[in-house]
Amino acid sequence: MSTPVEIAPARGKLGILLVGLGAVSTTTIAGVIAIRKGLAKPIGSLTQMGTIRLGKRTDNKSPKINEFVPLATLDDLVFGGWDIFEEDVYAAACTAGVLERSLLDSIRPELEAIKPMPAVFDQRYVKRLSGPNVKKGKNKKDLADQLIADIRHFKQTHHCDRLVMMWCGSTEVFMKEGPVHQSLAAFEKGLEASDDAIPSSMVYAYAALKEGIPFGNAAPNLTADIPAMIELANKNGSPICGNDMKTGQTLIKTIIAPGLKARLIGVKGWYSTNILGNRDGEVLDDPESFKTKEESKKSALDYIFQPHLYPDLYKDISHVVRINYYPPRGDNKEGWDNIDIVGWLGYPMQLKINFLCRDSILAAPIVLDSALFLDLAKRAKMHGIQEWLSFYYKAPMHAPEVYPEHDLFIQLMKLKNTLRYLKGEDLITHLGREYYD
Numbered sequence: 001m002s003t004p005v006e007i008a009p010a011r012g013k014l015g016i017l018l019v020g021l022g023a024v025s026t027t028t029i030a031g032v033i034a035i036r037k038g039l040a041k042p043i044g045s046l047t048q049m050g051t052i053r054l055g056k057r058t059d060n061k062s063p064k065i066n067e068f069v070p071l072a073t074l075d076d077l078v079f080g081g082w083d084i085f086e087e088d089v090y091a092a093a094c095t096a097g098v099l100e101r102s103l104l105d106s107i108r109p110e111l112e113a114i115k116p117m118p119a120v121f122d123q124r125y126v127k128r129l130s131g132p133n134v135k136k137g138k139n140k141k142d143l144a145d146q147l148i149a150d151i152r153h154f155k156q157t158h159h160c161d162r163l164v165m166m167w168c169g170s171t172e173v174f175m176k177e178g179p180v181h182q183s184l185a186a187f188e189k190g191l192e193a194s195d196d197a198i199p200s201s202m203v204y205a206y207a208a209l210k211e212g213i214p215f216g217n218a219a220p221n222l223t224a225d226i227p228a229m230i231e232l233a234n235k236n237g238s239p240i241c242g243n244d245m246k247t248g249q250t251l252i253k254t255i256i257a258p259g260l261k262a263r264l265i266g267v268k269g270w271y272s273t274n275i276l277g278n279r280d281g282e283v284l285d286d287p288e289s290f291k292t293k294e295e296s297k298k299s300a301l302d303y304i305f306q307p308h309l310y311p312d313l314y315k316d317i318s319h320v321v322r323i324n325y326y327p328p329r330g331d332n333k334e335g336w337d338n339i340d341i342v343g344w345l346g347y348p349m350q351l352k353i354n355f356l357c358r359d360s361i362l363a364a365p366i367v368l369d370s371a372l373f374l375d376l377a378k379r380a381k382m383h384g385i386q387e388w389l390s391f392y393y394k395a396p397m398h399a400p401e402v403y404p405e406h407d408l409f410i411q412l413m414k415l416k417n418t419l420r421y422l423k424g425e426d427l428i429t430h431l432g433r434e435y436y437d
């Protein structure tokens with residue numbers, strides 16, 4: 001045991017501000033309300049269903065995570081958000097078509113009460129979208145100030161003690177770090193000058209961090225993953241996490257790949273293709289938004305296989321990722337993976353995976369857990385990048401001097417050890433000598 005970290009109690013209401021009230025956000029909000037009413041179970045959520053082993057295996061001590069660390073309860077959550085469409089959350093959830101109408105109807109008044117605030121949006125960053133509910137401002141700094149006013153107004157009218165913001169908006173066009181992203185001073189000048197290298201998502205992230213609010217990025221955009229934002233997060237005491245939730249095909253990849261690597265089974269090629277018919281699929285049909293997604297999806301295998309350490313097994317893997325927009329499927333994505341693997345003496349084998357998944361059903365518990373853990377981090381005074389939340393993300397944010405950890409099982413160990421560390425419990429190394437001495 002060591003000294004526990006001081007964590008402020010989770011007192012009062014926690015406001016969760018979601019940027020983009022589309023499929024993921026509405027499935028999260030409706031899910032939390034339904035769970036609160038006992039209509040469904042929080043399957044997939046570590047904060048609601050997960051346990052954590054403490055001490056030796058013989059101690060038989062595995063409390064639930066939400067009884068071990070002080071998290072906001074579902075009853076304490078209040079939701080709000082922004083969207084370029086004016087539909088309330090009930091109407092938006094019907095449009096998204098993820099949840100059954102009967103479930104939505106049973107919580108309709110609560111969903112209808114959540115109406116999107118006007119968005120900061122510029123079509124140059126999401127080519128396939130346009131909508132009427134958009135703010136006007138003299139420059140990007142003015143737009144950020146309008147968001148800050150929204151945040152403060154929300155906090156006051158909903159009597160929130162604390163807030164968290166998550167970007168659940170559409171995937172923006174591919175961008176690389178530029179000079180305006182290198183420091184807070186440069187970024188603030190860029191806001192005044194409405195620099196093109198500042199997309200809408202960065203205006204939201206800036207507003208949240210300026211207010212000292214934790215920020216998570218569910219999409220693959222750069223957003224908060226630039227030196228200027230990290231500087232601001234550290235300065236104002238905001239924890240940040242992202243990028244791009246690990247849900248369908250990449251989740252399966254980061255489950256299968258560490259297994260192949262553990263047994264030193266070689267991989268020659270990994271071909272992944274998807275069909276997807278929701279609005280996300282439509283946005284990703286634009287090559288510039290797809291490029292952002294492709295980069296985020298492709299990096300995981302390289303880091304897991306470490307071809308520089310195992311050139312005979314993993315050098316020059318042919319890794320292909322495709323997403324095709326196919327409207328009849330709606331949110332029910334279908335993914336196919338063909339993996340060409342190599343065994344003893346170089347004999348080839350193949351592994352085929354056909355995953356019929358529901359994207360937003362896999363995403364909603366990640367949004368909930370990220371928000372609750374970010375709030376915990378804030379109360380524990382953990383600022384800047386929260387690498388322990390990389391468990392949830394395809395392109396995890398990480399310190400510049402280390403490579404990102406993509407192996408789901410190492411990520412889970414890191415997450416649980418962080419919780420043990422916060423509470424002053426012994427970290428679990430799985431050495432286990434004590435049972436045999």
Ligand SMILES: NC(=O)c1ccc[n+]([C@@H]2O[C@H](COP(=O)([O-])OP(=O)(O)OC[C@H]3O[C@@H](n4cnc5c(N)ncnc54)[C@H](O)[C@@H]3O)[C@@H](O)[C@H]2O)c1
Nearest residue numbers: 020022023024083119169170171200219245247279280359
């Ligand atoms: N569903 C998943 O499994 C999954 C996994 C990883 C990442 N993501 C990412 O999460 C994001 C949301 O996915 P989704 O399926 O809910 O998409 P969606 O298209 O249903 O919802 C996105 C919403 O964001 C709104 N929006 C876009 N730009 C905005 C802005 N500047 N301000 C406010 N609102 C804005 C759109 O109008 C839309 O309603 C996407 O970027 C997607 O790539 C989703």
